[in-house]
Amino acid sequence: KAGVTQTPRYLIKTRGQQVTLSCSPISGHRSVSWYQQTPGQGLQFLFEYFSETQRNKGNFPGRFSGRQFSNSRSEMNVSTLELGDSALYLCASSPSVGNTEAFFGQGTRLTVV
Amino acid sequence: AQSVTQPDIHITVSEGASLELRCNYSYGATPYLFWYVQSPGQGLQLLLKYFSGDTLVQGIKGFEAEFKRSQSSFNLRKPSVHWSDAAEYFCAVGDSNAGGTSYGKLTFGQGTILTVHP
Numbered sequence: 001k002a003g004v005t006q007t008p009r010y011l012i013k014t015r016g017q018q019v020t021l022s023c024s025p026i027s028g029h030r031s032v033s034w035y036q037q038t039p040g041q042g043l044q045f046l047f048e049y050f051s052e053t054q055r056n057k058g059n060f061p062g063r064f065s066g067r068q069f070s071n072s073r074s075e076m077n078v079s080t081l082e083l084g085d086s087a088l089y090l091c092a093s094s095p096s097v098g099n100t101e102a103f104f105g106q107g108t109r110l111t112v113v
Numbered sequence: 114a115q116s117v118t119q120p121d122i123h124i125t126v127s128e129g130a131s132l133e134l135r136c137n138y139s140y141g142a143t144p145y146l147f148w149y150v151q152s153p154g155q156g157l158q159l160l161l162k163y164f165s166g167d168t169l170v171q172g173i174k175g176f177e178a179e180f181k182r183s184q185s186s187f188n189l190r191k192p193s194v195h196w197s198d199a200a201e202y203f204c205a206v207g208d209s210n211a212g213g214t215s216y217g218k219l220t221f222g223q224g225t226i227l228t229v230h231p
Contacts, residue, residue: 033218043203043221056218090156102219104156
């Protein structure tokens with residue numbers, strides 16, 4: 001069974017631009033969560049989606065948004081990029097709602113210049 | 114709000130030596146606890162989890178962890194470390210509502226970097 005797939009793996013963007021990251025969960029998994037990992041703040045929860053609905057959201061500004069499609073694939077978008085948005089963005093999938101056994105993808109390394 | 118503390122930022126051990134990584138959590142309800150490992154440039158791999166029941170849980174790669182409610186701890190152990198165990202280790206607590214139903218949010222500790230000397 002294929003794992004969680006995140007695309008692209010690496011991305012370089014300029015301040016002020018926007019970016020969209022993609023995540024394909026493990027087949028049959030319906031819950032997708034996103035995390036931001038930086039050296040200073042560590043791993044921080046962004047949001048969780050289940051059945052195309054956002055169920056939980058972390059303490060991030062409104063520039064960070066996401067969505068989930070009917071096939072459980074998810075995207076996250078960051079608008080008006082800032083230098084501080086440079087991070088590894090990790091996606092995790094879980095079999096169902098209420099199951100926190102999360103399986104992580106390799107991540108997307110975003111660099112904002 | 115829940116929190117996780119990993120007191121040791123960096124630990125160095127010799128290959129073949131035993132290992133214990135510390136984790137303390139703060140959580141008001143029944144905790145769902147996890148240990149993940151991350152190699153450089155990679156995602157997180159689940160080592161083991163505790164939801165309920167036996168307080169000593171076995172994981173992959175020869176790791177185990179013991180849940181101690183009285184100490185709010187969930188320390189990770191391995192009797193004999195291999196060079197391939199060098200990585201960063203994260204303890205995490207899963208979110209749940211008052212009724213004990215878990216959600217997808219994980220709160221992570223700051224991580225412990227493990228270096229293994231030959």
